Amino acid sequence: MALDPVFTPMNQRRAPELPADLKLPKVFSSADTLLDHSVKLRLAPEGLPEHALGRMxxxxxxxxxxxxSGPQPFDLLSFDSPQLIVFAGDHGISDEGMSALEQSMTVEHVLQLLMGLAPVNALATMNGFDLSVVDAGVATHINLPDAARTRAPLLLRKIGYGTRNLLLGPAMSQAQVVAALHAGMDVVRHLPGNVVAIGDVGVANMVSASLLLSRLCGVPLADACVRDDFQMPGLDDSAHLARIEKLSTAASRHRKALGPLDALAALGGFEIAMMTGAMLQAASERRVVLVDGYVSGAAALVARGLCPEVADYLVYAHRTADTGHRLMLIHLQAQPLLDMSLRVNQGTGAMMAWPLLRAAQCLLER
Structure with missing residues (x-):
């Protein structure tokens, strides 16, 4: 009996059939055995045991x-004009009480980022990152603060005012998914530098991440959506089971959406689609891609499904406190740089992990 595609390892599936109007950038594998050998020799001075630096x-x-990537032999690591991009979007599934936060909090979080009031703003400044916020699909209009109070630009790439309620139908149409992927590519294409950190903000986006994890990796919804991960006061076992049954009904409605693009349209969000496009474009330009947390990890899952070579360029910054994210990293066979039990997105974990990349740079400069 043939193995269900949901449970088939992503690198063993046939290439997905893509819409004719979707133009994905070409991503090349970064594998280089000779380079690995020469770099290992530089990292291990005489007298140190093999793999003395461990995961570093x-x-x-x-x-x-x-x-x-160039014709010249590799010498030193260089990090130029690093960028932090935070993609914001709302999810129609929030109408079903899937978050402790009101949907209006997405706009509030965006305004905090624009005015430099979020924790990630301080970390981005400390690390020398330029921060940009992208309106991928916030449910309401964003009234910009006074120019004197703005600390980050807002890039308007809104595909729609929040996705549809995926309990009632696909979260996005195929045309919207293609537009969001192209918009994410365009955002990266117009930013300088060779490092891109990807963050997100959006009420109920963890639900979409959990559904994508379940669909693309075969993880049971009960394991992808653990009650304690939602941090909702008063959510007892019976209420949580009702939520799981509701999400199971939604997943069953979209049971034919098995491939990464179809699953993204049925279960994802505008910001997840844009992050996917951003990762693909950054990888095609041989930029380092810092993946922040659970939701950006879901975008990485889709990006790898569309183009397996993109995995070479993804650096997973941290492991969140969410059970689903831990299962996702296991499936991706990814070892994150940090495990700080963070429950905030917006690129915060990526900024905390950045000093480790600077340490890697210093190790080759001695």
Whole structure:
């Protein structure tokens, strides 16, 4: 009996059939055995045991492969004009009480980012990152603060005023998914530098991330959506089981959406689609891509399904406190740089992990 596609490893599936109007950038594998050998020799001075630097060695090798693209022999790591992009979008599934926050909080979080009041603003400034906020599909109009109070630009790429309620139908149409992917590519294409950190903000976006994890990795919804991860006061076992049954009904409604693009349209969000496009474009330009947390991890899951080579360029910043994210990283066979039990997105974990990439740079400069 043939294995259900949901449970088939992503690297063993046939290439998905893509819409004719979707133009994905070409991403090349960064594998280079000779480079790995030369870099390992530089990292291990005489007298040190093999793999003395542990996982730091893996990080240095990955970064070296990404930047070893020109005709000149690889010398040192160089990080130019690093960018942090936070994609914002609302989800129609929030109408079903899937979050402790009101949908209006997405706009509030966006305004905090624009005015420099969010924790990630301070971390981005400390690390020398330029922060941009992208309106991928916030449910309401964003009234910009006074120019004197703005600390980050708002890039208007709104595909729609929030996705549809996926309990009633697909969250996005195929045309909207294609538009969002192209918009994410365009955002990266017009930003400088060779490092891109990807963050997100949006009420109920964890629900979409959990549904994508379940669909693309075969993880049971009960494991992808653990009650304690939602941090909703008064959510007892019976109420949580009712939520799982509701999400199971939604997943069953979209049971034919098995491929990464179809699953993204049925279960995802505008910001997840744009993050997917941003990752693909950044990888095609051989930029380092710092993946922040659970929701951006879902975008990485889709990006890898569309183009497996993109995995070479993704650096997973941290492991969140969410059970679903931990299961997602296991499926991706990814070792995050940090495990701080964070429950905030917006690129916060990526900024905390950045000093480790700078340390990797210093190890090759001595």
């Amino acid at each position: 060695e893996d990080l240095v090798l990955q970064l070296a492969r990404i930047q070893n």
